[in-house]
Amino acid sequence: MTARQLDGLSRGEGDAETLAGLVRSERSHRLLALDLVMDVLTARDGVAAPLPAPERAWSLLAAAQRYAPEAVQELLDLPETGLWVGQLLNRLYRPVTSELPLWADVGHLHCLAAAAAVRAGLDFTFPVPCISGRIDLPTLGQIRLPQGALEETAVLAGRGGLVTATSLSGVVRLPTALHRSAPGWRPLHRAEVRLPGDMKVGFILDDLSRHRIAPQPNGAAQRMAPKTAEELAALLRTGCDLLVKSDAVWIPTVAALLRSVQPMRAHEAFRVRSASSDHAMGGFALSWPDSELACAAAVAHELQHSKLSALAHLFPLLEESAGPQQLFYAPWRDDPRPLRGMLQGIYAFTGVTRFWWGRTRLPHGEYEQLAWFEFALWRDQLAHVLPTVREAPELTETGRRLLEGLSSTVAGWSADAPRDGATRAVVRLAERLAVDHRVLWRLHHVRPCPSHVKRLATAWLDGAEPVLPGRRSLRAEHALWHLDARAVLTRMAVADPMALDKLRNLPDGEEVPGVTGAMRADLLWAAGESSAAEQRYLRSLVAGTAPPSAWAGLRLTLEESGRAPHAVHALSSVPELVSALADRVRRRTGTPADPVELAQWVGQRPADEG
Incomplete structure (x- = not known):
């Protein structure tokens, strides 16, 4: 990464070339993590039993890659794949209490390989885990067998483009058009956003995967009706449109990073909940936004998290400390946060503030005063916490450079003030609520x-x-x-x-x-x-x-x-x-x-x- 690119990211930005570099580096990071998983698994005899050995799944994945490299790349890039890899590595190296047997957890690799084989049109027969009657086929959908054992195996077979799943509890034949629902088959919802220049960015509305960024209270994802999925997709399309129109700097970010959204239950007005993971670049969980503006702000917030997580995989931002962690005031949280969480929060809310700042620059429109309120509130809060966090001794040179760039961005907004009295009053109110x-x-x-x-x-x-x-x-x-x-x-x-x-x-x-x-x-x-x-x-x-x-x-x-x-x-x-x-x-x-x-x-x- 060049000094110019690092400076751009340190300001909270990043052009198309820089974001493409982050995507490539994250792919490398993902492959290294998968290689580590395979090293650990191959050293343990019978770790996948009653499924085939992990090497068999890897061979099927490699075979599919020869015929459908783009499909396999999408599977490897999938945020949920990174989430699974991170969780499995944690389980392999540390004692973890889980209701799911280790073989079934390892078996997600078999599901990835089977999904790749289906997308590549291979003829194959391969056992996969079936959890509570469900078989996940990442990027495609979910097979629903009649309820059998809590954990069992099923055999997925592909012949001439026709796919069947067979277990002790029954047989499901998948439709030839896998984007259509059928008895025993739930396809993933796919959507796309349009960016300037007639650029199309496709993403998944994932309401099926077991690997959740924000686990649901009952442990299972909540399936959306097709109409509900389309309404959420439309909200995300409008939110992304508002985002890129507020500032063109968001165009390469959305184009490079938006991959999957895991819906959560709606929350209270002006309290959109969202979450992301260091392991799931381009994916985030999102409660139903109460407006297009709230949706745009949430997308900005979570894509900034993805950007910084990928950067942190390239350059350490903090030195590891053996002593107790210092806790800081975080204006966006109810609880104190450690330094790592502060860096993520500051980076994300610099992006949120940039969005609201862009809204205040647009010609007079709906919710102009709300834009000024949000912009003034977060600008004030960022200006309050940045000086303290910049003094943390655990920061590496890159971490300090990052905070200096963000401080420069926030300082550049300090002179922005509305001209009319009513909006000045709203800004003053935001500053008082920051205190x-x-x-x-x-x-x-x-x-x-x-x-x-x-x-x-x-x-x-x-x-x-x-x-x-x-x-x-x-x-x-x-x-x-x-x-x-x-x-x-x-x-x-x-x-x-x-x-x-x-x-x-x-x-x-x-x-x-x-x-x-x-x-x-x-x-x-x-x-x-x-x-x-x-x-x-x-x-x-x-x-x-x-x-x-x-x-x-x-x-x-x-x-x-x-x-x-x-x-x-x-x-x-x-x-x-x-x-x-x-x-x-x-x-x-x-x-x-x-x-x-x-x-x-x-x-x-x-x-x-x-």
Whole structure:
């Protein structure tokens, strides 16, 4: 890779030549991993029994390659193939608890070989694993035999273009047109996107494979009806179209990397879930997006992950450390993240921010203010975390170069600001919610020194000045707290001013339906009723029933009113200290302290950002 190409990737970009190089390097990486798998398997006698030895499957794959090299290349490039290789290597080298016998796991190689033979039109007979009556044929579909044993073998045979699968539980004859459904046969859904220059990029909507990037709760993929698959494909086509129109830099990325999408169940509005894997370049799991814009942002996010994972297979970005991992604040997560996760998150959200930045450059259109909100929010959050992460001693020269390039990209957006007053207000709101997320994160993960809290409580009760800040520690909590709840409500209001009115007309309750983690006070605040929201926050804090988010909500309302500036300072810089002190005072006296007065008192002393 040339210095120019590496610099382009370090900015979060990459031209067609660079992306083609990444694809070639990832193919090499995949073949090396498969070679390692074969070395391990051939050294273990009977590892595939009752199936043929792995060498037999490899020979069938090689035979198919001579007649259909492109089909075999697609099978090897398939994200799900990389996922299987990574999981199998992990299982072969480390004790792993699995309900699936090792021979059946190894047998996916036999399924790959059989799929290659079918696509090459070979005459063959070959045993394959049948799991709960299902036989996977990657890139083609899934055979459904009558339910037999949990794990058994079946024989796949091809003669003159006709394919049959036979097991103790029955026989299935595949249709000659394998893209059509038939009794016992479920074809994979295929789709394509069109890019400028009449370029077509085909991809798979994989709702069949056992190898899931984001495993389903019941362990099995959920089959989509053909109409549902077409609707999702149309959404992805439109999302990719919006993406490449926002910035031409996305054209080579989509063209080179988009290969398969594994659908997940729909989630809440403005909370699209997606996931990728280091082993599955070009593939990602995606919950049903609530809009074309959300779909475009998710595609940008996941293809950036693929790009960085491939780069990391070429150049180490971190030095391995034997000591405990440092954890960092990640604005896109509820939990603290290690350095490796931070690099992936920063790279992905630089891509997301680039998409929203491109949307703000387009002529006035639908959801323009939402684009400004998203752009301002993520630009601010990236600018906040990049300086800290760049100082990590574990970074290699390439890792540091990567972060310098991303920092340059983010800095280049710093002067971008809207001209009209309404959009400036939206940008300011995004910046305030960026701080809100940091405050919420501290309330959940940062713990003040207990002895310092004790001394502070004594000083408060004695009417003395607050003592200097003490040491703090980080305690990672990995539960989902939905720290983005107020941001989700704000997005709803920006995208559709009537949306919050509909929520307010629902029966009065503490929780907001459809926005997990949001309370009634948050809804009032997002709807512009700051005073009413403050009263609810205060009531819950005084009653001792408030979640940590109430302290952060109080900070927002106090900031808006302009009163109690010392309280705003304390709740911005050391909210965990204010919360712990309030609990301590309540336990010692049996009565609550006034939350605003307490925070105002703590804020008299300058607090560091430790």
